[in-house]
Amino acid sequence: MPVLYTHRNVDLDAALSVAAFMEYVPGNWAIEFRNSNWDGSGMEEGDVALDMEAGGKGMKGVLDP
Numbered sequence: 001m002p003v004l005y006t007h008r009n010v011d012l013d014a015a016l017s018v019a020a021f022m023e024y025v026p027g028n029w030a031i032e033f034r035n036s037n038w039d040g041s042g043m044e045e046g047d048v049a050l051d052m053e054a055g056g057k058g059m060k061g062v063l064d065p
Helices: 012-024
Strands: 003-007 030-034
Touching: 003 012
Parallel strands: 003 030
Antiparallel strands: none
16 A cells, blocks of 8 residues: 655645645555654655655655745
8 A cells, every 4th residue: 555644743735735635646545644854764666755855755845944
């Protein structure tokens, strides 16, 4: 089962990213929460990290200064 990762301190953009992803990308996704500075270790092919960098493996929008 593919895993959808996001950060532990869930804010609005993380919650909406996960909701939109699950709405528009079919599949049976497990959701795991990690620290925002997680390096993406343990991610496998097909896993997705939203609203976090995950060591360059995640999808993160513009970073606040």
